[in-house]
Amino acid sequence: xxxxxxxxxxxxxxxxxxxxxxxxxxxxxxxxxxxxxxxxxxxxxxxxxxxxxxxxxxxxxxxxxxxxxxxxxxxxxxxxxxxxxxxxxxxxxxxxxxxxxxxxxxxxxxxxxxxxxxxxxxxxxxxxxxxxxxxxxxxxxxxxxxxxxxxxxxxxxxxxxxxxxxxxxxxxxxxxxxxxxxxxxxxxxxxxxxxxxxxxxxxxxxxxxxxxxxxxxxxxxxxxxxxxxxxxxxxxxxxxxxxxxxxxxxxxxxxxxxxxxxxxxxxxxxxxxxxxxxxxxxxxxxxxxxxxxxxxxxxxxxxxxxxxxxxxxxxxxxxxxxxxxxxxxxxxxxxxxxxxxxxxxxxxxxxxxxxxxxxxxxxxxxxxxxxxxxxxxxxxxxxxxxxxxxxxxxxxxxxxxxxxxxxxx
Ligand SMILES: C[S@@+](CC[C@H](N)C(=O)[O-])C[C@H]1O[C@@H](n2cnc3c(N)ncnc32)[C@H](O)[C@@H]1O
Numbered sequence: 001x002x003x004x005x006x007x008x009x010x011x012x013x014x015x016x017x018x019x020x021x022x023x024x025x026x027x028x029x030x031x032x033x034x035x036x037x038x039x040x041x042x043x044x045x046x047x048x049x050x051x052x053x054x055x056x057x058x059x060x061x062x063x064x065x066x067x068x069x070x071x072x073x074x075x076x077x078x079x080x081x082x083x084x085x086x087x088x089x090x091x092x093x094x095x096x097x098x099x100x101x102x103x104x105x106x107x108x109x110x111x112x113x114x115x116x117x118x119x120x121x122x123x124x125x126x127x128x129x130x131x132x133x134x135x136x137x138x139x140x141x142x143x144x145x146x147x148x149x150x151x152x153x154x155x156x157x158x159x160x161x162x163x164x165x166x167x168x169x170x171x172x173x174x175x176x177x178x179x180x181x182x183x184x185x186x187x188x189x190x191x192x193x194x195x196x197x198x199x200x201x202x203x204x205x206x207x208x209x210x211x212x213x214x215x216x217x218x219x220x221x222x223x224x225x226x227x228x229x230x231x232x233x234x235x236x237x238x239x240x241x242x243x244x245x246x247x248x249x250x251x252x253x254x255x256x257x258x259x260x261x262x263x264x265x266x267x268x269x270x271x272x273x274x275x276x277x278x279x280x281x282x283x284x285x286x287x288x289x290x291x292x293x294x295x296x297x298x299x300x301x302x303x304x305x306x307x308x309x310x311x312x313x314x315x316x317x318x319x320x321x322x323x324x325x326x327x328x329x330x331x332x333x334x335x336x337x338x339x340x341x342x343x344x345x346x347x348x349x350x351x352x353x354x355x356x357x358x359x360x361x362x363x364x365x366x367x368x369x370x371x372x373x374x375x376x377x378x379x380x381x382x383x384x385x386x387x388x389x390x391x392x393x394x395x396x397x398x399x400x401x402x403x404x405x406x407x408x409x
Contacts, residue, residue, distance in 0.1 A: 009053040013090050017082040023049065032082070039079045040072035056087050061291035061365070065358045076364050084368050110288065111253030113299045115232045119205045121251065121299035126184075126206035129350050133185075136340040136363075141185040141212075144247030144277065145329040145377045155335040158328075163191045166244060168396050169275050169321065169381050171389060172196040176241040179203075179267060181233045182248025186213025186226065193217075193226035198242070200226040203233055234259065239269050249278035249308070250300050254285075257303070257311035264382070265315040271385050273320070279329065280305060280378040289365075296362050305378060312382060320389045321381035326370075329377055333367035 007029070010021070014031035020040040022028045030038075043049065045068040051059035060083060063069035064076070071079045113121065133141055138159045146158035147165050166188070172178065174197025180189045183202025186209070192198040204210050213228035233248075243264055252260045264274050279302045288301050305322075312319060340347065340363060347356050369375045383389065 006049050006053060010049060013053060013056060014082070014086050015090055016086060019082055032086075036082070037078060039075060039082050041079060042070050042072075044068045044070065055290065056083070058290045058294070061295070061358075061361060064361055065295075065354050067354075067357075076360065077368070080361075080364050080368050081372065084365070084372050088373050108255050110293060111299060111301050112255055113251065113253040115234060117299065118232060118251065121297070122205035123207070124298050125296065126204075127208045130208055130212060131350055132347065132359075135343040135347055136336040140187040140191075142187050143184050145279070145325060146332040146335075147325065148328050148331050155332070155339075158332070159187075163188055165396070166246065166275055166277065166379075167192060167196055169379070169389075170242045170244060170273055171395070172198050172242055175199065177201070177239075178242040178244065179236070179240040181236075181243065181245035181264075182251070183209070183213060183228055184247070185209050186216050186228055188244060188246060189213070189226045189228065190216060190220060190222055192244075193222045194220065198225070201240070202226065202228040203231045203236065204228065205230065205232060233263055236263065236267055238267070239272075240267055241269050241272050243268050243272065243274040244277075245275070246277040247279070249276055250297070250302060253299055253301055254303070254307055257307065258314060261311045261315045261317070265317065265384070268384065271388055272383065273388050274317075274380075274382045276378075276380045276382065278303065278308070278378050278380075280308070280324070280376050282324075282374040282376050292362070292365075295358055302375065303378075308378065308380065312380065317382040317384060318386055319380055320383050321379070321393070323379040323381075325377040325379070329375070330367050330370035333363055333370065337363040337367065 010031055015033065017032040017036050018034050018038040019031040020028060020038055021031065022040070022042040024043055024046050043063070045063065048059065048063055048068060051063075060069065133143070137143060138146075138156045140156075140159060142159040142162065145162065146155060147162040148158045149161045153161065170178070172192060176198050178189075178192055178198040178200045180192075180200060180202035183189050183204050186202055189200040189202040193200045202213060204213070207230060210228055210230040214223070217223045217226045217228065245264075249260065264276070268274055281302050281304045283304060285304050285307055286302075288297075293300065309319070337360065340359065344356065347359070381389065389395075
């Protein structure tokens with residue numbers, strides 16, 4: 001009877017696609033509507049079917065990491081594509097709905113990121129071996145969405161296009177003081193100092209990033225122009241002509257959104273411009289995948305537009321431009337995955353097999369969330385002043401406009 005109930009729940013959960021499951025007792029069953037390629041998985045643990053229907057996201061992720069769930073031909077793309085589509089549609093069966101009542105409370109607790117906790121959350125991810133990041137990021141160690149202005153751009157070119165697009169939105173003039181909140185390994189700050197003449201201060205909570213960013217500034221002869229501090233953004237003082245923050249807002253947490261935008265407002269000169277670039281959900285507020293929160297980004301959350309705008313409005317910012325990038329992060333993650341797999345032997349020399357499986361799962365799950373589950377990137381250009389930026393977007397496409405004029409002549 002319990003087996004029948006479980007089977008019905010699995011049928012409900014995997015209602016589309018063609019999923020063939022081989023259970024630990026050797027029994028094989030098909031789930032879904034038979035559409036698409038068959039994905040065949042084997043479960044090697046008796047408790048797994050029960051865990052999957054109770055908490056599909058966590059159970060599937062952990063079982064894959066541990067080798068308790070294996071996939072024919074290790075077709076993780078095929079399996080996660082099917083799983084993500086189905087879990088998005090059917091992942092909240094009636095017996096999980098009461099949990100929804102506590103969802104807001106749970107969400108606030110999980111995203112409560114006071115300074116000490118924010119530091120620990122950052123260390124969990126960014127203080128992993130620097131050698132790991134060399135295995136999949138571009139040479140400038142950009143750890144955020146690249147901008148594929150042209151199809152077939154290399155990752156290096158698309159990351160460069162991202163930095164230039166953001167720099168253009170910031171309208172930087174030589175000598176301007178620029179603050180980079182969540183500066184990573186310093187790539188954006190160094191670009192703004194070297195190519196735009198900015199005086200940059202970057203802050204990060206990662207010791208690894210902090211050390212490397214300053215070493216890179218030194219090596220490039222930019223130490224007088226670009227400085228990086230190991231510091232929580234809430235401890236900053238002074239004001240800046242420009243503020244940039246790329247891929248950091250995902251770590252802030254909804255309970256701190258007002259604090260974040262208040263800080264941006266306080267640190268920005270009255271005529272200044274800020275550019276906040278973050279992953280976003282093209283849906284109402286939601287929850288972080290429990291697997292991602294446990295293994296990859298503790299304390300992290302992807303905002304919906306309404307959540308971010310509520311706090312932006314409270315600071316009386318003018319959102320002088322809001323741009324949405326759709327599939328650029330999916331492409332970025334595909335590049336990261338392919339580079340990681342091309343270097344898998346080096347990854348195995350750094351970390352154990354479970355870690356390597358976890359990392360691959362993370363890269364593919366995130367890519368497919370952008371491709372299939374309405375995740376996007378928001379770029380908020382903000383200013384307290386109405387005419388801080390030109391009245392049309394032409395200034396962002398000057399080269400394109402010139403090329404068009406040229407072609408017309
Ligand atoms: C995904 S990385 C992005 C790095 C870089 N901006 C890039 O695009 O490559 C997120 C960054 O946010 C930083 N960060 C997260 N929470 C922070 C906080 N409370 N204060 C300062 N930096 C923070 C991390 O240390 C890390 O450098």
